[in-house]
Amino acid sequence: MAIKVGIPRGLWFYDYYPLWKTFYEYLGAEVVLSRPTNKQILDMGVKNTVDEACLPVKVFHGHVIDLKDKVDYIFVPKIMSVYEKEYICPKFCGLPEMVFHSIKDLPQLIDVEINFNKSRKNLEETIYKFGYYITRDKEKIKKAYEKALENYSNYKMKLRNGYLPIDGKFVDFNNKLDKNIRSRIAIVGHTYNMYDSYTSMNLFNKLKKDKVDITVPEMIDFEIINKYANELEKKMFWSFGRKLLGSSMYFAQVQNVDGIIYISSFGCGIDSIIQDLFERNARKQGKIPFLLLTIDEHSGEAGINTRIEAFLDMIEWRKRNEGNLSAHG
Amino acid sequence: MKNCYLGIDVGSVSTNVVLMDDNKKIISKIYIRTNGKPIDAVQRGLREVKSQIKEDINVKAVGTTGSGRHLASTIIGSDVVKNEITAHGIAALNFVDGVRTILEIGGQDSKIILLKDGIINDFAMNTVCAAGTGSFLDRQAARMEIDIKDFGGLALESKNSVRIAGRCAVFAESDMIHKQQLGHNQEDIIKGLCDAMVRNYLNNLAKGKEIAGPVVFQGGVAANVGIKKSFEEALGTQIFVPPHYDVMGALGCCLLAKEHAAKGNKTKFQGFDIINSGYDVKGIECCDCANMCEVIEILRDGQLTARWGDKCGKWSDLVKSDIERLA
Incomplete structure (x- = not known):
C-alpha cells in the first residue's frame, strides 16, 4: 500500500x-x-x-x-x-x-x-x-x-489569470468582461487568511455576488511587485511583507482599483507593521479607499458584513458622487 | 392622510424608531433598550410610535439599520436595509450643515466617518474589541451604582482627572478598581475613564485620519457630556451634538426610505399590525456537516417567515421555496 x-x-x-x-x-x-x-x-x-x-x-x-x-x-x-x-x-x-x-x-x-x-x-x-x-x-x-x-x-x-484557490479549489474570478461590474476591488493579506473561506467569512464570494471585480496580489506579475518593493527605503525582510508592500505601491501607482480590502488576523505581528505601511501607501499616496478587516475566532458575520457593505456603498458613492444608492447592502 | 417614512435602528443596546414626514420633520422618535430581545424591542418601539401619533398616516417606505437590521426587516417588511455607516452619514449630512467628521459611539461599535464634498470619503470601525463603547460605560455605571444618565455629569465635576488604562475594557476596569481602592474620588475616576475612552478612540479609529471641523458626535454615548468634554479637550475643537443624536441611524433610514419611495417603489411594510403578532425564534444546530451552523428560524404566529445562519444556504433556500409554494 x-x-x-x-x-x-x-x-x-x-x-x-x-x-x-x-x-x-x-x-x-x-x-x-x-x-x-x-x-x-x-x-x-x-x-x-x-x-x-x-x-x-x-x-x-x-x-x-x-x-x-x-x-x-x-x-x-x-x-x-x-x-x-x-x-x-x-x-x-x-x-x-x-x-x-x-x-x-x-x-x-x-x-x-x-x-x-x-x-x-x-x-x-x-x-x-x-x-x-x-x-x-x-x-x-x-x-x-x-x-x-x-x-x-x-x-x-x-492564479495570475484570475483563478483563485478558494479552500484549495479553483474558482474563476476573471470576470473582466462582465458589463455589470459595480467596482473593482483588491483583496490583500496573507494567502491563508484570504483563501480560507471559513476564516475570511466567504469574503470573495460575497464580493463576487455583489458584482465586484476582484483582484489580488497573486494576479500581479511577480517581477512588477519586486520592482516596486525594491524602491522601499529599507529592504523588507519578511517575504510576505515584501510582496504586500510591493503590491500596495503598485496599486497606488497604477490606480487600477476602486478600493482595497486588507484582511488580517487579530494579533498578527507582521501585519502590525505591514498593514500600516500598506495603508499609508494606498490611502495617502494612492488616494485609494482602504478597509481593514480583522478576523479572529468569531463566527458572527454581522460585523464583517456591515463593514463590507459600507465600504462598497462609499466606493459607489464616491464614483458617482450623487445620492443614488442601492436599496440593499 | 399624511405621508410618512419609518426608520428603525436595531442596535445591540438600543432600538430606535423614527417617523418622519415629507418635509423631513420628525413626527415621532422612540429610543428604547433592546434588552437582548430585538424582536420584542421592535414591537415595543412600533407600539409606542403608534400611541404617539394622533393623525392618520400613510407609511410610504420603511428602512432598517443596525446590527439587527435583517431581523427587523423580516419582521416589519422593510424597503431599505442599510448598514449603520451609510445611515449615520446620510443623517448627519442632512441635519448638520457642512459636517466633515462624525464621531459615533454606540453600544457595541464605535465608528468614525469622514466626509468630503457631501459624501462619505473614509470610515473606520473598532476592530474585534468593543472596549470603549456604550455597553462598557453601562457596565461601569452599574458597578458603581450610578445611573448612566448622571455618569457624564459627574465627570464634569472632576477637578483632577485620574489616568485610567483605556486600551482594553478588562484593563480599564481593573485600573479603575485599583484607583478606587487607593482612595481617589468617583468623579476623578469617571473623568479618567472618559479621557481613556477618548484616547483609545482617537488612537485606534482615528489613527492617521485628519479630523476636520465641523465635528459631530452622535450615537447613544453622545448623551454623555463627560465624553463630549474629553473629546473637545483632546481635539481642541468644538464638538457638535445634534438634537437627534441618539436616533441618527434610524433618521438616516427615514431619509433613505424617502429616497426609495421617491423612485416610485411600493412599500413592503406589513403595517402596524405586527405589534400584535407573536414571534418565536427557534435555533437549531445543523449537524449535516462539520460546520455545524447555528440556524435561526423566525416564526410569526407559528408560521415560518425567515431562516438564516447557514453557510451552505440550504436552510435559507428552503424557506424561500416554502414561501413561494405558499404564495
Missing part, C-alpha cells in the same frame, strides 16, 4: 501545495489533504494551540488533528526563509515544534528545514531530505521535484 502523506490545508498551503502534492505523488505516495476549514477544525485547533498564537496557526493545528489518524506522515516543513536575506513569519519557523508539543499521538512529521536565507546552494540537499521519507532514489527525487516545479508554475499561472 502506498505511503500516505498528509498535507494540512493551512498557512503556506495556498502558496505551495501543488508543488508538494505533485512531488510526493510522483514519488509514489498518496497525498491526503485535510478537509477545508470548518467549525470542528477551528474548535480543535483553538483547543490544542498555545493561547497566544494567531488564528491561522490555530487553524493549522486543527488541520493537523484532522489528518493525524488518516496518514503515515504529516507534512509540516520548518520554513525559515524562502528568499535570500529574507525571513518568513517567526511562527512558521517554529511550526513543527509547536505542532509536535501541542498535539499528542501524531504520526511522524516531515519537518525538514527550508532555509535559503544565506544562499540557495542547499536547495538540492533540502529536496533530497524531503524525498527520503518515501524513497532513497536520488534520481527519482530530482525528477519528482522537476515535475513538481512544472506543476507549481502552472498553478501560479492560473
Whole structure:
C-alpha cells in the first residue's frame, strides 16, 4: 500500500501545495489533504494551540488533528526563509515544534528545514531530505521535484489569470468582461487568511455576488511587485511583507482599483507593521479607499458584513458622487 | 392622510424608531433598550410610535439599520436595509450643515466617518474589541451604582482627572478598581475613564485620519457630556451634538426610505399590525456537516417567515421555496 502523506490545508498551503502534492505523488505516495476549514477544525485547533498564537496557526493545528489518524506522515516543513536575506513569519519557523508539543499521538512529521536565507546552494540537499521519507532514489527525487516545479508554475499561472484557490479549489474570478461590474476591488493579506473561506467569512464570494471585480496580489506579475518593493527605503525582510508592500505601491501607482480590502488576523505581528505601511501607501499616496478587516475566532458575520457593505456603498458613492444608492447592502 | 417614512435602528443596546414626514420633520422618535430581545424591542418601539401619533398616516417606505437590521426587516417588511455607516452619514449630512467628521459611539461599535464634498470619503470601525463603547460605560455605571444618565455629569465635576488604562475594557476596569481602592474620588475616576475612552478612540479609529471641523458626535454615548468634554479637550475643537443624536441611524433610514419611495417603489411594510403578532425564534444546530451552523428560524404566529445562519444556504433556500409554494 502506498505511503500516505498528509498535507494540512493551512498557512503556506495556498502558496505551495501543488508543488508538494505533485512531488510526493510522483514519488509514489498518496497525498491526503485535510478537509477545508470548518467549525470542528477551528474548535480543535483553538483547543490544542498555545493561547497566544494567531488564528491561522490555530487553524493549522486543527488541520493537523484532522489528518493525524488518516496518514503515515504529516507534512509540516520548518520554513525559515524562502528568499535570500529574507525571513518568513517567526511562527512558521517554529511550526513543527509547536505542532509536535501541542498535539499528542501524531504520526511522524516531515519537518525538514527550508532555509535559503544565506544562499540557495542547499536547495538540492533540502529536496533530497524531503524525498527520503518515501524513497532513497536520488534520481527519482530530482525528477519528482522537476515535475513538481512544472506543476507549481502552472498553478501560479492560473492564479495570475484570475483563478483563485478558494479552500484549495479553483474558482474563476476573471470576470473582466462582465458589463455589470459595480467596482473593482483588491483583496490583500496573507494567502491563508484570504483563501480560507471559513476564516475570511466567504469574503470573495460575497464580493463576487455583489458584482465586484476582484483582484489580488497573486494576479500581479511577480517581477512588477519586486520592482516596486525594491524602491522601499529599507529592504523588507519578511517575504510576505515584501510582496504586500510591493503590491500596495503598485496599486497606488497604477490606480487600477476602486478600493482595497486588507484582511488580517487579530494579533498578527507582521501585519502590525505591514498593514500600516500598506495603508499609508494606498490611502495617502494612492488616494485609494482602504478597509481593514480583522478576523479572529468569531463566527458572527454581522460585523464583517456591515463593514463590507459600507465600504462598497462609499466606493459607489464616491464614483458617482450623487445620492443614488442601492436599496440593499 | 399624511405621508410618512419609518426608520428603525436595531442596535445591540438600543432600538430606535423614527417617523418622519415629507418635509423631513420628525413626527415621532422612540429610543428604547433592546434588552437582548430585538424582536420584542421592535414591537415595543412600533407600539409606542403608534400611541404617539394622533393623525392618520400613510407609511410610504420603511428602512432598517443596525446590527439587527435583517431581523427587523423580516419582521416589519422593510424597503431599505442599510448598514449603520451609510445611515449615520446620510443623517448627519442632512441635519448638520457642512459636517466633515462624525464621531459615533454606540453600544457595541464605535465608528468614525469622514466626509468630503457631501459624501462619505473614509470610515473606520473598532476592530474585534468593543472596549470603549456604550455597553462598557453601562457596565461601569452599574458597578458603581450610578445611573448612566448622571455618569457624564459627574465627570464634569472632576477637578483632577485620574489616568485610567483605556486600551482594553478588562484593563480599564481593573485600573479603575485599583484607583478606587487607593482612595481617589468617583468623579476623578469617571473623568479618567472618559479621557481613556477618548484616547483609545482617537488612537485606534482615528489613527492617521485628519479630523476636520465641523465635528459631530452622535450615537447613544453622545448623551454623555463627560465624553463630549474629553473629546473637545483632546481635539481642541468644538464638538457638535445634534438634537437627534441618539436616533441618527434610524433618521438616516427615514431619509433613505424617502429616497426609495421617491423612485416610485411600493412599500413592503406589513403595517402596524405586527405589534400584535407573536414571534418565536427557534435555533437549531445543523449537524449535516462539520460546520455545524447555528440556524435561526423566525416564526410569526407559528408560521415560518425567515431562516438564516447557514453557510451552505440550504436552510435559507428552503424557506424561500416554502414561501413561494405558499404564495
